[in-house]
Amino acid sequence: MAARPTIVWFRLDLRIADNPALSAAAERGGPVIPVYVLEDGAQDGPLGRAGRWWLHHSLAALERSLRDLGAPLVLLRGRARELIPRLADETGAAAVTWNRRYEPQAIERDRAIKAALRDAGLEAESFNAALLFEPWTVQTGAGEPYRVFTPFWKACLDRPAPAQPGGAPESLTGFSGAPQGDDLADWGLRPGKPDWAAGFGEVWTPGEDGARTRMRDFLERLAGYARGRDRPDAEATSRLSPHLHWGEIGPRQVWHSVEGHLHATGDGAPWSAATKFRAELGWREFCHHLLFHFPALPRDNFRDSFDDFAWRDDEDGFRAWSRGRTGYPIVDAGMRELWATGWMHNRVRMVAASFLVKDLLVDWRRGMRWFEDTLVDADLANNAASWQWVAGSGADAAPFFRIFNPVRQGEKFDPQGAYVKRWVPELAKLPAKWLHRPWEAPESALREAGIEPGETYPRPVLDHAAARKRALAAFEAIRKG
Ligand code: FAD
Numbered sequence: 001m002a003a004r005p006t007i008v009w010f011r012l013d014l015r016i017a018d019n020p021a022l023s024a025a026a027e028r029g030g031p032v033i034p035v036y037v038l039e040d041g042a043q044d045g046p047l048g049r050a051g052r053w054w055l056h057h058s059l060a061a062l063e064r065s066l067r068d069l070g071a072p073l074v075l076l077r078g079r080a081r082e083l084i085p086r087l088a089d090e091t092g093a094a095a096v097t098w099n100r101r102y103e104p105q106a107i108e109r110d111r112a113i114k115a116a117l118r119d120a121g122l123e124a125e126s127f128n129a130a131l132l133f134e135p136w137t138v139q140t141g142a143g144e145p146y147r148v149f150t151p152f153w154k155a156c157l158d159r160p161a162p163a164q165p166g167g168a169p170e171s172l173t174g175f176s177g178a179p180q181g182d183d184l185a186d187w188g189l190r191p192g193k194p195d196w197a198a199g200f201g202e203v204w205t206p207g208e209d210g211a212r213t214r215m216r217d218f219l220e221r222l223a224g225y226a227r228g229r230d231r232p233d234a235e236a237t238s239r240l241s242p243h244l245h246w247g248e249i250g251p252r253q254v255w256h257s258v259e260g261h262l263h264a265t266g267d268g269a270p271w272s273a274a275t276k277f278r279a280e281l282g283w284r285e286f287c288h289h290l291l292f293h294f295p296a297l298p299r300d301n302f303r304d305s306f307d308d309f310a311w312r313d314d315e316d317g318f319r320a321w322s323r324g325r326t327g328y329p330i331v332d333a334g335m336r337e338l339w340a341t342g343w344m345h346n347r348v349r350m351v352a353a354s355f356l357v358k359d360l361l362v363d364w365r366r367g368m369r370w371f372e373d374t375l376v377d378a379d380l381a382n383n384a385a386s387w388q389w390v391a392g393s394g395a396d397a398a399p400f401f402r403i404f405n406p407v408r409q410g411e412k413f414d415p416q417g418a419y420v421k422r423w424v425p426e427l428a429k430l431p432a433k434w435l436h437r438p439w440e441a442p443e444s445a446l447r448e449a450g451i452e453p454g455e456t457y458p459r460p461v462l463d464h465a466a467a468r469k470r471a472l473a474a475f476e477a478i479r480k481g
Contacts, residue, residue, distance in 0.1 A: 009098040
C-alpha cells in the first residue's frame with residue numbers, strides 16, 4: 001500500500017529553509033502535499049491591497065521552489081477550517097503540519113482544526129518558525145506577561161540563545177492524488193488597471209531569494225546601522241520587514257546571519273550596531289508578545305483612559321494625510337513613499353502617525369487601517385502595537401504629551417532634504433533651509449523654485465503650534481476625567 005501523505009499547510013512562512021513544518025513532513029519519509037489557503041477573512045492578520053500584491057509574487061516564488069523539490073503547491077480558496085480537514089480526508093493524509101501564528105483569530109482557528117484532525121485520527125503538529133521567543137515562554141517574576149519593552153528584552157536575552165535555523169529539504173516526494181487546486185493568476189491578487197503597484201517591483205523582490213539577497217546586502221551595511229537607522233535619506237536599515245512578515249526569512253536566520261557576520265569580521269566587528277539591530281527584532285517579538293497576551297490590542301486602547309478621548313471626524317484632514325498633501329513636507333514625503341513603494345521608513349512612520357493622531361486628532365485605528373491596506377509589511381501585531389505606541393494609548397508607549405514637531409523632525413533627520421526632494425519633487429528646487437517649512441520661504445525663493453503655494457504644493461492644513469495646544473487640552477481632559 002502506498003504511504004499516506006503528509007499535508008504541510010503554509011501560512012506566513014513562505015519559505016523552504018528553516019521551515020520546521022516542512023522539514024517535519026519531509027522527515028516522515030512519505031509523500032508531501034504543500035497547501036496554501038487564501039482565506040477571505042484574512043485570519044493571519046490584515047490582507048490589504050499592497051499585501052495582496054506581495055502575496056501573489058511570494059506564492060509564485062514558493063510554487064517554483066516546491067515544484068523544483070518535487071511536490072507542487074496546491075492553492076485553495078475558502079475557509080481553512082473546512083478545507084484542511086476535507087483535503088486530509090480526500091487524500092487519505094496521515095498527518096498535517098504547520099507553523100504557529102499568534103493572531104487571536106488564527107489561534108482560535110488553528111485550535112479548532114487541530115482538534116478536528118485529531119478527532120479524525122490524524123496527527124496534527126505545529127512548530128515555531130516566526131519568533132525567537134514564543135509569547136508564553138517569557139514572563140515576569142510574578143508569572144505575568146511583560147508590558148514594558150526593556151525588561152522584556154532583557155528577559156529574552158537572559159534565555160538560551162535562539163536555536164540555529166534549520167536547513168531546507170533536498171527533495172520532496174510529491175503525491176499523485178493531490179488535487180489540482182487553483183491557478184494563482186485567477187486569484188486576482190495583483191491590481192488591475194491602473195496598476196498602482198507598478199513601482200513596487202522596482203523596490204522589492206518578494207520570495208525567499210529576495211529575502212536572502214536583502215539580508216546579505218544589509219550585513220555589508222550593518223556597521224552603519226546604529227548611526228544611520230533614523231535617517232530616511234540614507235539606506236541604513238535592513239528593509240527586511242515585508243520578508244519577515246511573510247515568513248520568507250525567519251528571525252532565527254536573521255539572528256544567526258548577524259552572529260556569523262560578527263564572527264567573520266573579527267576585531268572590527270560592529271557589535272554595538274548588531275545590538276541595536278537585534279533590539280529592533282526584539283520590538284517585533286514584544287509586539288507579538290503583547291498581541292498574544294492582549295488580543296484586543298488592534299481594537300481597544302491598551303490604556304482604557306483613552307476610551308474617552310475626543311477624537312475628531314476630520315474627513316478633509318484624513319484625506320490630505322493619506323494622499324500626502326498636508327503641506328508638511330516630511331509627512332507628505334512619507335505618505336507618498338508608502339503609496340509608491342508599499343513601505344515607509346520607521347522614523348517617518350512615527351512622524352506621520354503622530355501627525356494624524358496628535359495634530360489632526362484622528363483616531364489611531366483609522367491610521368492603522370490605512371497602513372493595513374497600503375503597507376507590504378502590514379502586520380497585525382507590529383502595526384497595532386506601533387500605532388498605540390505613537391498614540392500614547394499603548395503599552396510602554398511614547399507619552400501623549402511628547403508630540404513630534406514635523407519641521408524639527410525633518411530638519412534633524414533629513415537635513416539636506418534629500419528624502420523630501422525624492423518624494424515631493426515639486427519642492428526639489430527649494431533651498432534646504434526652507435524645505436521643511438516652505439510656508440516661511442520668501443516669495444523670491446518660492447518663485448525661483450517654481451512653487452506656487454496652494455497650487456503646486458498645498459499650504460499647511462493646520463498650524464502645528466496651535467494643533468499641539470489643542471492636542472494637549474484634549475489629553476488634559478481625559479487625564480482629569
Ligand atoms: P530594521 O530597522 O532593519 O529592523 C529590523 C526588523 O525589526 C524589521 O524588519 C522589523 O521586522 C523589526 N522592527 C523594527 N522596528 C520595529 C518596531 N518599531 N516595531 C516592531 N518591529 C520592528 N512594522 C511591520 O513590520 N509591520 C507593520 O505593520 C508596522 N507598522 C508600523 C506602524 C507605525 C505607526 C510605526 C511607527 C511602525 C510600524 N512598524 C511596522 C515598525 C517599523 O516601522 C518597521 O518594522 C520598520 O520600519 C521596517 O523597516 P526595516 O525592515 O528596515 O527595519
